Amino acid sequence: MSPGALAVLMLVIGVIAGALITTATYAPELRRISRLLDARRDGGTSANARITIGSHAPGVTELAEAINGELDRIMRAHIDGMRAQRDFQRDLSALSHDIRTPLTGAKGYLQLAADETDPELKLRRIDAAVERIDRTSELLDALFSYTKASDPDLALDTEPVELREVVEQCLLGHYPDFERLGWEPIVSGTDAPRIVDADRQALGRIVENLVTNALRYGSGAPGLRIAATPEQTILSISNPIEHPDELDVEHLFDRFYRADSARQGGGSGLGLATSAKLAEAMGMSLEARVDDGRLSIELRDHQS
Numbered sequence: 001m002s003p004g005a006l007a008v009l010m011l012v013i014g015v016i017a018g019a020l021i022t023t024a025t026y027a028p029e030l031r032r033i034s035r036l037l038d039a040r041r042d043g044g045t046s047a048n049a050r051i052t053i054g055s056h057a058p059g060v061t062e063l064a065e066a067i068n069g070e071l072d073r074i075m076r077a078h079i080d081g082m083r084a085q086r087d088f089q090r091d092l093s094a095l096s097h098d099i100r101t102p103l104t105g106a107k108g109y110l111q112l113a114a115d116e117t118d119p120e121l122k123l124r125r126i127d128a129a130v131e132r133i134d135r136t137s138e139l140l141d142a143l144f145s146y147t148k149a150s151d152p153d154l155a156l157d158t159e160p161v162e163l164r165e166v167v168e169q170c171l172l173g174h175y176p177d178f179e180r181l182g183w184e185p186i187v188s189g190t191d192a193p194r195i196v197d198a199d200r201q202a203l204g205r206i207v208e209n210l211v212t213n214a215l216r217y218g219s220g221a222p223g224l225r226i227a228a229t230p231e232q233t234i235l236s237i238s239n240p241i242e243h244p245d246e247l248d249v250e251h252l253f254d255r256f257y258r259a260d261s262a263r264q265g266g267g268s269g270l271g272l273a274t275s276a277k278l279a280e281a282m283g284m285s286l287e288a289r290v291d292d293g294r295l296s297i298e299l300r301d302h303q304s
């Protein structure tokens with residue numbers, strides 16, 4: 001056999017031998033991975049099971065790590081889904097209770113009114129029933145507003161808006177409430193125009209919800225401050241509150257969140273959540289903190 005033919009033969013034998021060695025090295029690892037994935041799919045193994053390797057063949061370790069990373073991602077998504085479902089069921093239960101309670105009261109007052117012979121007392125019981133029906137309507141309106149604000153396809157028409165004007169209109173609308181409580185809101189930073197790029201109606205709803213929250217749960221007159229930096233415009237509303245230790249500011253903007261002492265305050269727990277969604281849709285953000293018994297909520301315009 002000529003030297004050239006011998007060299008070709010040796011090359012062919014080397015290629016075949018390399019292929020056999022590679023097959024012997026990788027095939028068991030690939031079969032192991034395949035069996036584990038089949039078992040996970042069929043429920044025959046724990047959801048926490050991970051790929052292990054028995055050799056250090058090039059690429060096998062990286063493949064196992066990539067598959068395990070994807071399995072971890074799927075597991076986290078599954079846990080997050082279960083947590084979201086649990087939270088939704090809890091919120092739905094709370095909403096059902098909040099709707100049923102005033103409706104049950106309204107029904108009771110109407111039944112009493114139907115049997116009442118005293119015209120004055122009959123009217124008072126009808127008025128009480130109407131008040132509870134109105135409370136239910138407010139809750140449903142708040143739920144509709146939150147659902148609309150949570151729509152990922154929500155499109156808002158932004159334009160230059162004078163923040164000071166929106167704040168002043170809101171405070172004027174609540175003048176009877178401040179007068180009833182004997183409070184005089186302290187407003188600062190209105191000496192110069194503060195223009196923000198926003199949807200006027202959405203911005204008005206945010207300010208309205210912040211002021212309403214201060215009126216409903218505050219224990220003293222709120223302070224409002226409009227400030228501006230080169231990067232952003234800030235609206236801050238701060239007011240003293242009772243039981244500040246019961247307030248979890250990390251969840252203040254969650255849907256249906258209410259501190260324990262505020263559950264009887266008549267709110268839906270949706271106002272601040274709706275405001276946060278609207279702010280996000282306009283490139284803004286809401287932040288909250290509690291200092292020295294005062295709750296401060298800041299609306300920040302990051303587009304300034």
